[in-house]
Amino acid sequence: MAKAKVAKRPTRDEFELEELGNQLVDAKNEDSEILLTVWGRSEQVRGVIVNMDSRTRLVHVQDAEVLNKVPFMDIMRVDYPRD
Numbered sequence: 001m002a003k004a005k006v007a008k009r010p011t012r013d014e015f016e017l018e019e020l021g022n023q024l025v026d027a028k029n030e031d032s033e034i035l036l037t038v039w040g041r042s043e044q045v046r047g048v049i050v051n052m053d054s055r056t057r058l059v060h061v062q063d064a065e066v067l068n069k070v071p072f073m074d075i076m077r078v079d080y081p082r083d
Contacts, residue, residue, distance in 0.1 A: 009039050009074065023078040024059060028052060036061065037077035038070055045070055046081065 012020075027034045028049040036045040036059075045068050051060040058069045 010076070020075060020078065021072075024049060024052060024072075024075075027078065027080075033081055034061070035079040035081055036070060036075050037079070039074045039076050041074075044079075 026032075031048055033046065033048055038045055045061050045063075047061040047063040047066075047068065049059060050062045050067070052058075052072075053060065057072045059072055059075065061068045061070060
């Protein structure tokens with residue numbers, strides 16, 4: 001039985017991952033609201049970073065009522081809302 005093909009997550013080099021990590025740390029330290037573009041999700045994740053768990057490599061983003069736990073490696077881009 002053949003497995004269904006799943007699109008692979010794009011690979012990024014160490015510089016890109018370090019830059020992304022720095023943006024996340026800055027946003028957490030400033031309690032800034034962010035928009036995360038996440039691989040495999042059609043909608044962006046919006047909220048404030050409340051925790052970055054180095055053991056599980058999850059970024060916890062708190063929205064008005066929902067806590068999203070996003071894998072660091074799935075985060076493709078960090079933006080700031082314009083509204």
